[in-house]
Amino acid sequence: NAGVTQTPKFQVLKTGQSMTLQCAQDMNHNSMYWYRQDPGMGLRLIYYSASEGTTDKGEVPNGYNVSRLNKREFSLRLESAAPSQTSVYFCASRLIYEQYFGPGTRLTVT
Amino acid sequence: DQQVKQNSPSLSVQEGRISILNCDYTNSMFDYFLWYKKYPAEGPTFLISISSIKDKNEDGRFTVFLNKSAKHLSLHIVPSQPGDSAVYFCAALHPQAGKSTFGDGTTLTVKP
Numbered sequence: 274n275a276g277v278t279q280t281p282k283f284q285v286l287k288t289g290q291s292m293t294l295q296c297a298q299d300m301n302h303n304s305m306y307w308y309r310q311d312p313g314m315g316l317r318l319i320y321y322s323a324s325e326g327t328t329d330k331g332e333v334p335n336g337y338n339v340s341r342l343n344k345r346e347f348s349l350r351l352e353s354a355a356p357s358q359t360s361v362y363f364c365a366s367r368l369i370y371e372q373y374f375g376p377g378t379r380l381t382v383t
Numbered sequence: 384d385q386q387v388k389q390n391s392p393s394l395s396v397q398e399g400r401i402s403i404l405n406c407d408y409t410n411s412m413f414d415y416f417l418w419y420k421k422y423p424a425e426g427p428t429f430l431i432s433i434s435s436i437k438d439k440n441e442d443g444r445f446t447v448f449l450n451k452s453a454k455h456l457s458l459h460i461v462p463s464q465p466g467d468s469a470v471y472f473c474a475a476l477h478p479q480a481g482k483s484t485f486g487d488g489t490t491l492t493v494k495p
Contacts, residue, residue: 277426304481306482308485313392313487314487314488315387315389315472315485315486315487315488316427316472316485317485318482318483318484321481321482323481331482363426363427365426370415370417370432370476371417371429371432372417372419372427372429372474372483373429374419374426374427374428375426376424376425376426377424377425377426
């Protein structure tokens with residue numbers, strides 16, 4: 274039982290490049306989330322998916338897109354990376370109340 | 384407008400003493416509150432939670448208190464241990480939205 278897994282762990286992009294962050298959970302949770310965490314700040318919600326087939330914008334969705342591929346997988350895409358998107362990205366899933374987080378992806382955009 | 388606030392960015396306590404971490408919220412629609420703990424280079428992990436219909440929940444060394452009238456909750460750790468040194472995030476869950484709002488975190492350092 275791996276919980277929530279994220280790939281890659283680290284990534285460096287040049288401005289304008291695109292990439293997809295992958296997330297998968299094996300706990301059969303309906304809800305999945307993408308957050309970013311910047312230094313000294315809390316977790317800000319980018320997008321979430323309450324169930325397979327649905328996605329909704331969170332607090333900071335601009336510059337991102339998501340796909341809920343199936344119940345297990347929820348990916349985050351940066352179409353044209355910007356330095357302001359340098360951050361640590363966390364994926365999470367939820368059954369009822371508490372969320373289970375992945376280990377994070379540290380992204381640097383130069 | 385930050386709906387969940389942790390006004391102390393950092394807290395330092397001596398091993399064996401009590402650690403008290405505080406959190407304030409503004410949205411009265413929040414009905415469930417959670418505390419998460421985060422070590423460097425790891426994802427947050429769930430620590431303890433409390434429903435809005437309760438005023439206290441205890442789990443071992445960790446106790447969360449909720450004061451609904453003041454829109455305030457606190458996490459007590461007794462006794463504090465060096466392994467408790469981490470960032471603690473307060474989160475509030477909105478029942479209809481199905482999403483949590485997080486505070487900015489408090490870095491706890493427990494000195495041996």
